[in-house]
Amino acid sequence: MKFKKAMAIGLAAAMTLSLAACGGSKDKEEKTSDSKTSDKKSDYSVAMITDTGGINDQSFNQSAWEGLQELSEETGADVNYIESKQASDFVTNLERLGDSGATLLWGIGYACADAVLEAADSNPDLQYAVVDNSYEETPDNVTGVMFRAQEPSFMVGYVAGKTTESNKVGFVGGISSGLIDQFQYGYEAGVQYAAKELGKEIEVSVQYAESFSDAAKGKAIASKMYSDGCDVVYHAAGGSGTGVIEAAKEAGKWVIGVDRDQAYLAPDNVLTSALKLVGKAVKEVSMEAMDGEEIGGQTLTFGLEEECVGISEEHKNMPEGVYEATLEIGEKIKSGEIEVPSTKDEYEAFITK
Structure with missing residues (x-):
């Protein structure tokens, strides 16, 4: 495993709160096109659900999707997403992604934590990952991804x-x-x-x-x-x-x-x-899963040391x-x-x- 592994048990209770709702009455599903193909990995599919900020939130949902798009361009993996509007349909959205043939399913935002657990329990052959959440007991087919924000x-x-x-x-x-x-x-x-x-x-x-x-x-x-x-x-x-x-x-x-x-x-x-380079972490963890590494049953934590957080290089407005x-x-x-x-x-x- 390329990244440091750390269980953030102390945050587990807080992680069950809602950062932003995932799920919705109006869903949007897209797939990338014109990807670079790879005979070895072109049949691998990764999908994600956004929170209520949407895919173009100029923030972490957009970053996560950009990471998956880069993954597709580099490996030929099929990537798609469902844009969520409300929390009530979150489990349904994850089930839809599973039914679509996705091998690895991402929940973007810790509001997805309970829904990810429910989906993972119902679909033990699928791999799940959730951004900004850790569990006290992480199922073998679930990966938590945290950042030292x-x-x-x-x-x-x-x-x-x-x-x-x-x-x-x-x-x-x-x-x-x-x-x-x-x-x-x-x-x-x-x-x-x-x-x-x-x-x-x-x-x-x-x-x-x-x-x-x-x-x-x-x-x-x-x-x-x-x-x-x-x-x-x-x-x-x-x-x-x-x-x-x-x-x-x-x-x-x-x-x-x-x-x-x-x-x-x-x-x-x-x-x-x-x-907070959500896209980089999503891409790298997804790539490790594609390469057959065992990513489940743990929380991966990213920070300055892993070069997944920092500040922008643009600094023309600074003193x-x-x-x-x-x-x-x-x-x-x-x-x-x-x-x-x-x-x-x-x-x-x-x-x-």
Whole structure:
């Protein structure tokens, strides 16, 4: 196995909450075309279901699908997806994918956790994987894929702290959960690390949209933060985050993207993006399954060390020297010199050191 294996048992309870609903009354199924063919693997099929943010959420659903498309181009594997709208049809969507002939089925988002277990129990000959979830007891035909999202969040928090002129920055989350805590507290810790370096106090305003698909709500929250004095806002809100970016454009302020490089959405306003390379992990885990490796019965965890998280290379909007300093912060995280908090308790301990 190429990647580090780690069971995230402590997060298991939180993982049962809903990051975003998977399933829907209106489904969309697509297959890639013009793939490079491979006689050895062209009969292998990988499929995924999205959450409510949809396949074009400019975030982790889109990244996952791009990863599968790359897999198809490189191996000839057949790939497809069902775009989900509501949680109620999630199990049905997984069954549909299984009936379509898929060998490996992905659930994108930990809201899929229970549905994946149910489908895996009903179809022991199929392999399942779920993003952003780990189980206390993982079935042999299920793989959990987790990310240390607190690591890139710390890095972009450091950027925010080094950039703010108002000494007030914001964080907009989707739905509060143990998973999103990684983003929030990693970010807050990075801000305070920068504040300590600069010898000043920086306030962090935090609010949740209670949705990963409500762009209007995300925009309203961010607009209020900007009007209240925040000049940098980081979002970990899926589709709701596109509204945060729109608010930054209208306010002429800075915004920090998430999951993938979101600079293209607002080139003059996106300061940087915290990368969570879901597509890379989905592609690599799928390829290992295709190669016959035993991926089931475990959780695979990805972070800076595995080069599956980080910050975007684009840094034209950063103050001089901040990008390079942030990369050094990343090296300190990898070496263990900086232990990034992922929970409230860990954060409070971090800032009192």
